[in-house]
Amino acid sequence: MHMFTIIKKDRNSKARLGVLKTAHGIVKTPSYVIVGTYGQIRYLSPSDIKKTKTQLIIANTFHLWKVANKKPLKFGKISTMTDSGGFQVLSLAFSDKNKAGKFMTGTPDANTKLKRDKIKITSNGVYFAFNGKRLFLGPELSMKIQEKIGADIVFAFDHITSPLDTYAYNKKALELTDKWAKICLKHKGKNQALFGIVQGGLFKDLRIKSAKSIGTMTFDGFGIGGSYTKKQIAKVLKWIIPHLPEEKPRHLLGVGKIEDIFEAVENGIDTFDCVIPTREARHGRLYTKKGTIDIRRGYFSKDKKVIEPSCGCPTCSKKISRSQISALLKNPIRKQNTKGQRLCLMHNMWFFNNLLEKIRKSIAKNRFIEFKKKTLTNFLSQY
């Protein structure tokens, strides 16, 4: 499947400009991928989404399978991806509500042993519990479900690890990921691009081994999983990227803070997805050039300015003020009236997509590194 074309490579970094063609449209890369786990962006209508410069949306196999009954994805001209469900298997194993991210942070420590006692991993897949039910998901089933959901790009069912996992555990996980990758290739859906996933934790030799192994399989592109902080991302990408085929697209899974985006692009990543723009929008954290604001703060209830004057998003261009958004978001009946979340979502999504557009322009002019410095200096200056 010849879906990806590189248009230009940055002179001063590994950043590259590309075009990803799918049945639904054309994706200019580097591109942010907006997360719509359940096959929709909560609180946004299709026409709302169109106004946010969104090119790609990623949904989740696990959620669509158990909750939405494999409903096919419908996003018009926006291209789609589905994640394999491999991540859920890990997060469900730790299951602390709102603390799922915790298993990702921290440094490897001989005294820390992660207990995956809520799941059972076999060579065929993973047994796990969800809402009191015992379930199984493996590479074959994941591929079948993903074919029914029908995204343009699907991911192989992999075994993600945590930075807290040992070398030995990562090595085993890697063997499973490789084995499952081959199974996924055999069950690849028609008219779908399949991306294999590189794992290996924070261990150089394992990462290189994984990149070489997955990189030589007949995948249409590659995902990189299991790196979670800015420093880890840069380090891991520098190990992996030289061993992946140049001409195929590379997706960094689950990454997307502002600082991380630049690290990823600089090191040769084409796409990456993250819940941050959408989740934080729903929680009232809004992005501006000078940093973020929490619109729920009392201060903003009297602030008649727009979120960001120079912003071209649907919310700011309609001159909707911070105080209006604040009032909507803090309204006790917001569970019925979700207009506030909608306005915040459109702003953040536009902000991230627009930032990527600027990044693409900077690469075209060989000015990516300068643009990175300027943008981060402004963004981290805060108010």
Place this chain on the structure above:
RNA sequence: GCGGGCGUAGAUCAAUUGGUUAGAUCGCAUCCCUGUCACGGAUGAGGUUGCGGGUUCGAGUCCCGUCGCCCGCG
């Protein structure tokens, strides 16, 4: 003027027959959210219980006075 009621965090209200460092919710503040079990989470700052006396080992709680607000009757 007479009778009755009520005054407890910024707001709305709790506090067993008077009994330890007066609670809750919202609000406020700070921090957080990285392949979404996530319209969320964590922490924290705010009260000489209107004011002044009294009874008591001990008063937000009982008594007296005073101020303010509400209701009824004149």
